[in-house]
Amino acid sequence: MRQPKFCKHKASGQAFVTLDGKVIYLGKHDSPAAREAYDRLILKWRQANDSTGKHATTVGQLCLAYHRHAEMFYRDENGEQTGEAKNYQKSLKILIENFRSIPCSEFGPLKLQQLQNEMCKKHVRSQVNKSISRVKAVFRWGVSQEMVPADIMMALDCVRGLQKGRSVAKEGEPVVPVPDEDFEPTVAKMSKNVAAICRMLILTGARVSEIRLMRVGDIDTSGKVWLYRPGSHKNAWRGKDRTIFIGPRAQAVLMPFIADAVHSDLFVFRPREENEPYTLKGLGGSVRKSCIRAKVDHWSPGQLRHNAATAINREFGDIDASRVVLGHSEVSTTQQYAERDLAKAAEIIARIG
Structure with a gap:
């Protein structure tokens, strides 16, 4: 059973997907909101129809699934959500913006390094390294959920963190005491x-x-x-x-x-x-x-x-x-x-x- 495609309704400019014979409109074609709606529907559809895990999970769908996991997992002993769930959300934002529709099976070391370079434009080196570590953790979790091929995770682990003085990333200002x-x-x-x-x-x-x-x-x-x-x-x-x-x-x-x-x-x-x-x-x-x-x-x-x-x-x-x-x-x-x-x-x- 093939994964339903993200389609465009030419007359209205709307995005739509056909699931089980039903056409579902998602909003303006190729807008972030439409893409996220599609990912949510496909994730739900896969859980209901794909017990073998053979369908290709996209990066966007993986991030969506992990976000749900993080909201439940990152809680303290009192059941209150910690800040780590939001940290993951921030770290995955650039990943989703650049690679949302890419199958996880095609997200290898070169794409991860491309992501590093994109992060360097907005963040200092230490922040980039933390974000890349979180991205790897998401793919590692994806392997455990049979959403990501194990060999992809092994390949991503070969990408090292940025070293001081050996990357284009800026160094963060040291945190100093208040005068x-x-x-x-x-x-x-x-x-x-x-x-x-x-x-x-x-x-x-x-x-x-x-x-x-x-x-x-x-x-x-x-x-x-x-x-x-x-x-x-x-x-x-x-x-x-x-x-x-x-x-x-x-x-x-x-x-x-x-x-x-x-x-x-x-x-x-x-x-x-x-x-x-x-x-x-x-x-x-x-x-x-x-x-x-x-x-x-x-x-x-x-x-x-x-x-x-x-x-x-x-x-x-x-x-x-x-x-x-x-x-x-x-x-x-x-x-x-x-x-x-x-x-x-x-x-x-x-x-x-």
């Missing part, structure tokens, strides 16, 4: 909640989403140093525990938000009365507006984790100390946070060396 002289003026222009989130980030070294999604019941206040164990975190799926330490200064920031909390499942920081946390976009937008009001260069909440690491390195002179606090697996991951202190070290050596 001390910009932090306080900006916080002074923030709402009470957003200011508290930013102070918690700089005092604990936690990731933005760890503080953003903090619940009252996740905090152990029994000791001198409080312990916060997030319900979900970046490495939870690897089976790794994550503990964030809350010292006296951070406790003082946190206390007004949890002192009268009745329910343990309440988010500590909420933009409204409902039990909904800040979104990443909403939090970032609030900080951006505060920067404008404070008349300082724009900075993002994610930079404050770098401030925390730099402060720890300055206090203890020990990169491993910040590795433990920030929850990194390798010392090399933390090394980048200490770069801001290089100028200070040079100044000291210039005086005493």
Whole structure:
């Protein structure tokens, strides 16, 4: 049984497909919306009629099937969807735009490298490598679902990631700490909640989403140093525990938000009365507006984790100390946070060396 074709109705300019003798119109011919509608129908038709997996799956149909899988798979232990599903959606956008109608059996290393080159026009090298890794993961999943020939995945694995200085891709700007002289003026222009989130980030070294999604019941206040164990975190799926330490200064920031909390499942920081946390976009937008009001260069909440690491390195002179606090697996991951202190070290050596 041959796969029904994507056709054009000349009189109306509409795209259509004939399934089981029924003509289904899809919208303006060859528009992205019509193509996606066709992919959805063919995917459903194949699931109903193709138990052998012999029909040629296109790249668009594979991406559509994986998107459905990702929405269910990338959830934390509370059943809430993580950001990884959207990351895949963004990574696959250029793939769909350029190769939607190509059979997966024809998507080999040269086409993957062509995709790399297209991504280089819009993204920095590290982003391109992450996106290409996600594309490979989608094809690998497709093999497990008998939608992609196994030899295609083996061939795609031969395409290496872009190396620094050996590709046309631009390098991303390093993420640096927020200048001390910009932090306080900006916080002074923030709402009470957003200011508290930013102070918690700089005092604990936690990731933005760890503080953003903090619940009252996740905090152990029994000791001198409080312990916060997030319900979900970046490495939870690897089976790794994550503990964030809350010292006296951070406790003082946190206390007004949890002192009268009745329910343990309440988010500590909420933009409204409902039990909904800040979104990443909403939090970032609030900080951006505060920067404008404070008349300082724009900075993002994610930079404050770098401030925390730099402060720890300055206090203890020990990169491993910040590795433990920030929850990194390798010392090399933390090394980048200490770069801001290089100028200070040079100044000291210039005086005493």
